[in-house]
Amino acid sequence: MSTVLEHEPVAPRLSLREEFIAAREAVGSALPEDPRGGALLHRFGERIVERITPACALAVGRAGSRFGKLAIVVFGGLARGEHCPYSDIDLTVLCTEPGQEGDEAFGEWIREFTHPLWDAGLRLRTTVQHPEGWLEAAAEDLSSCTALLDMRFLAGDRQLYDEVGDEAHRRFFGPQRASFLQRLLDEQGLRERRFGTTVYQVEPDLKFGPGGTRDISVFEWALMARRSRAEPWDPAKVESAIRASGVPRRVARLLTEARDTILRLRAALHLVAGRTQDRLNFQYQEGVPELLGRVRPGEPLSADHRELVEAIEACMQDYYQAARDIQRHGGRVVARCQPPRIRADIDQRIDERFHALDGRLRHYGKGRFAESPVLCLEALALARDHNLGLSGPTFDVIVEAVMAIPAGDERLANDPEAQARFVDLLIDPADVGSPTPLELCHEVGLLQRLVPEFAASRGRMQHEGLHVYTVDQHSLYAVEFLKSIARGDHRKDFPMATAVHLSVDDPRPLYMATLLHDAGKPFGDQCAEGARIAGLAAQRARLDEDAVTRCAFLVEQHQTMPMLSQKRDLTDELQIREFAELVGDRRTLDELYLVSLADMANVSPEYLTSWKLTLLDELYLRTAAEFASSRRRETTARRPREDEPEGLPLRYYSLFDQDLRREHRQLLDRLRESPQRRVLIDVAEGSGALRLTVVTPDHRGLLAVLTSCMAERGLEVMAADVFSVPFYPRIALDVFRVVPRDTGATLAALGANGRPSSEWVVQLERALVDALVHAPGAEALAEPMPPLPGRRRSKTRRRSTKVRFSQDPGGSRTIVDVETFANAGVAARISRSFAALDLDIEIARINTEMGRVDAVFYVSKLDDEQRDALAKSIRANLRTRRG
Structure with missing residues (x-):
């Protein structure tokens, strides 16, 4: 008697390349349903580690004792459980004697180890480190130091790995972490100078930009440096690690959710691009909503693709909220990870409600802000006046007080004291810092409570391709630019504007119009709706009737001067006279010129060229002359000198300086003197x-x-x-x-x-x-x-x-x-x-x-x-x- 055993068919084993492709596809399949980007990438990273570890162990076995003690470790995003689908894999071969049998033998061993992984589609960044050399480099090089902090063992001599990790912890982390944390903050400052300080960019960098994955790494490295060497980093318990630093539970939850959102969005960006990609450009924004489940695959779109535009807006709003939370609260985690100070700071009392400690404004008692939201504005003003930052607890109570105001409640908008404090922040040229007090007012939600119509501009994308900031951030930067003009910071670059601003006696209509010049964009007719909103805001701010009318006019006409200066003949006297009649008077012209300049200067860093500035200044001067004496045209006409070209329109003499006009005359004379020459x-x-x-x-x-x-x-x-x-x-x-x-x-x-x-x-x-x-x-x-050559077709742009x-x-x-x-x-x-x-x-x-x-x-x-x-x-x- 025999027994027949039936076996289920065994699925063929996937190749290494097929395994990695399947892992990426699994990420794409899970993205629409799973909002936990951190957990999703942790699973993806574990799958990668599981597949490359045998290759590492095999390589160690082949090396034997030829190169001394040897260990293969991984660091970076893969070690921290944040590896994105197409990110590089950072491998380090920790080796005591890489040159024992000559560099050729060691190089051949490295190639045998890494080439199969490259062939499988992985992007490796492989380095070789001697234990002491790595430790010495970490004293100067921050990336070497962070690699020592988050490295993860894969194969080889575990004792060697532990010894290097223990020595790194003794030198740089644990009780000695203050210097390391300062280096993190210094590097963060360098990135801010390169990528800016605002999250409100229409094409943000999800890695190095503010609130991106590098800022996530900063607070995670701070948490790792605070822990003992015996406590390994667990990506599955990020929230509890944040909470253990001492920040409030709400902050830990917000940071964890924000981390999930950014990691999920960056994973989607990689899959849309099909490669490593950090900047969320317009072309990739169109593919992200489908991967995140906001647009159904293959679903037909309307002719204007409104559904896709709205889905992009929703994805970007998620990004702005998450990046803002990381930027806002990540620094608080780093601060909580600092070692305790030996000397206590002096507690300076400001009044019965506020005091200063450690360079930050703190409040006494609880509940006052919710009872009187105007106190939030007073806190911002005190922090400005005493050159203080806001402490974490004070920041929290301000946010909570603003959030407690019910939707549609306009008590702050209609409160004279609140409006007076708001206007004070709006026009104060001492409003400096990063963020400025006005930006902070917007950040915590106060600005939209004071001007309810401005809420629709928050984080709103601008799809025309010229703007690099969202509507709200562009507007805030325009106000900040005006304040820098008022302080004289740009007297060399913008001498005309500096002189014009000095003549502004009441800056309130000017600054209100600058803040709200694009507030009409979310409501259709940008200029007409913006004028309506500006008029309402000016009335709430208790401006007089003339100032209210002027404020609305400035918003309604803020595009007129740029258009006329760049697209019309400025020597046409009728054109100038018609514009002067539209403006009405010199004071309004001054304000409209400043609003226009502030708008143009903050579209993008490259937008306001010297050519555009020259034309804008010329339109201003010609219109100012129209408002001048009866002899204005005779006194302002530019007449050619003997060594300049004759008979050209007046705009020629306005566009080019005297030296260039002389050069042009020389070229003209040379051509006349040489009839055989066709071109000079x-x-x-x-x-x-x-x-x-x-x-x-x-x-x-x-x-x-x-x-x-x-x-x-x-x-x-x-x-x-x-x-x-x-x-x-x-x-x-x-x-x-x-x-x-x-x-x-x-x-x-x-x-x-x-x-x-x-x-x-x-x-x-x-x-x-x-x-x-x-x-x-x-x-x-x-x-x-x-x-012409075809261009990539864009559904929305x-x-x-x-x-x-x-x-x-x-x-x-x-x-x-x-x-x-x-x-x-x-x-x-x-x-x-x-x-x-x-x-x-x-x-x-x-x-x-x-x-x-x-x-x-x-x-x-x-x-x-x-x-x-x-x-x-x-x-x-x-x-x-x-x-």
């Missing part, structure tokens, strides 16, 4: 671009030929100002700001002294001459150009070409505004459309920045048929290939 150029290094001046006989279609040649030579036109000297023969004087499209071209263009090389200038001049000789004829110009027409105040010229995405040769393609219709361009202004082109052209008055033909030609020349 001058190239100089400018601010972030090359300044290219072209002098050549003028004819229709010239701008199209010049810009097309530049595009072929790898030069991207960032801005252009074109002029025609009217005397016979007419000579074109065109000034371009161009940027080489690649680093190689930049190096070729610039010589050792930072100026363009003479050889490169000669080559460019020859290319321009050749382009003029072979300029396309009328038939060729009428044919649409080949499509597609930019179509827009062509708008208007007329100047005199009614004699048509103004053509073109907005499109940046691409190689865009300026040439737009200019070609004018040449195809035989239209003579009087004024051209082309501005390229941050992926967008804004071009403005003045031409003789066009009828409807000509407008339609021109718009059709421009769109045809700017079409892109599909796919």
Whole structure:
């Protein structure tokens, strides 16, 4: 009799590469349902460790005793249980005698150990450390020190690992941790200088940005350094570890939840990108909601993709809340991990409610803030006046008091004392620090209680691609910029603004309008709704009727000066007169100029160029002159000197300084004296671009030929100002700001002294001459150009070409505004459309920045048929290939 044993089929064992792919897929599958990002990545990390440990043990076995004592350890995110799907794996081979049999043998052993892991798709950062060398390096190098703190044993000599860990703890951690903690804080300060101090960025860095995973690591390292060597770090018990530091239970819970949110979001970012990725750029924001379960896979979207936009907004709101909690409370954990001080600090009494201890404002008693929320504003003012930070407990009671105010309760908004204290914070130029008292007022939720309509701006994204901050942070930075102007911090960079601010007698309407200039964005019509909100806020703040009206006007018109200065002919007296009539008086002009400047200066670090500032200043000066005496036009007109070009419009003499005007005159004279020369150029290094001046006989279609040649030579036109000297023969004087499209071209263009090389200038001049000789004829110009290269299609941020027409105040010229995405040769393609219709361009202004082109052209008055033909030609020349 025999027994037949039936066995279930055994699943084939996955290869190492397949195992890691499956582990990543498991993370993606769990993300929509599991909000605990920390636990999710801990499981993922354990799976990775489980698979690489046998390879480490095998490698140790192969080494035997050839290299002395040897241990393989892992540190970083994998050791702390925070390893993201595509993060690097930090391995260290701890070895006492790596050179015993020669470097070649040891190097071969390392390759045999690591290459299979690389082949399996892991990104390894492998280092070799001698025990004492690692300890010595840790005294100077913070990354070496943190690696000693969070390292985790994988294989090899456990005693060697323990000895190094024990010695590191004796030297740097435990009772000796004060120096290490200070190094962490110093490094954090360096990161803040590089990545900023606000979490409210529209494309945040989830690792190094404020409130990112590196800030999580900082408070975790502080907790590890505080513990004894016998207490290993347990990623599954982060909340209890935080609570053990002494912070309140609520803070421990908030930090744990925030850590989960950031880690979950970073895991989703890795999976969307398919690689290591730290910055949450717009292109990746569109894929994150589906992975997090906020958009159903394959679900059809409406034409305007509103569902996706709302899902992105929700994900970003989760990020801002979590990053803010980490930034707000992580420092409190680090402070609680400091060793006890030998000397007690002096307790300084301020009044019956507050005292100062250890450089921080503390409060007496409990319950007062909830009973009287105005006390929260008083605490912020006292901290400012006494140059103190807020203590953790005082910060907590302020937050709790604000949170206790029921939704829709406007007691603070309608409280005269609260409004008076708020306005004091708003306009005080001594409002400095990081965060400033006004930012702190917003951080704890007070600002939205004082101005309820501002709540919708909190953490609100700006999708147009120019802004790098959310609506609320951009507005706060604009106010901060005005205060720095008031203090004279920018008297060299912004002398006009500094002088204008000195003449402001009542700063309240100015600062209220600056704070609320974008408050209408969440409600549809940005300017109209913003004006309504600003008027309400000014009334609550008990401003007089004239100040309320002015505050609303400043918000309603805050985009007018930037638009006019960059897109209109500032020498058109009717245009200036019309703007002056809109503004009404000099005081309002001063305020509108300052609001406009503060707005432009805080769109992004690169947005406010010297060119834009010059134009804004010119519009201000010309309008101020309009408000001046009856002889204003005679006294402000700029007349050419004998050594400057003659017959050019007034805007030419406003745009260029005296030295440049002299250089232009020399180029014009040289061309007249040498009729055989077709082109003369001058190239100089400018601010972030090359300044290219072209002098050549003028004819229709010239701008199209010049810009097309530049595009072929790898030069991207960032801005252009074109002029025609009217005397016979007419000579074109065109000034371009161009940027080489690649680093190689930049190096070729610039010589050792930072100026363009003479050889490169000669080559460019020859290319321009050749382009003029072979300029396309009328038939060729009428044919649409080949499509531009296709761009990655974005569901939420597609930019179509827009062509708008208007007329100047005199009614004699048509103004053509073109907005499109940046691409190689865009300026040439737009200019070609004018040449195809035989239209003579009087004024051209082309501005390229941050992926967008804004071009403005003045031409003789066009009828409807000509407008339609021109718009059709421009769109045809700017079409892109599909796919």
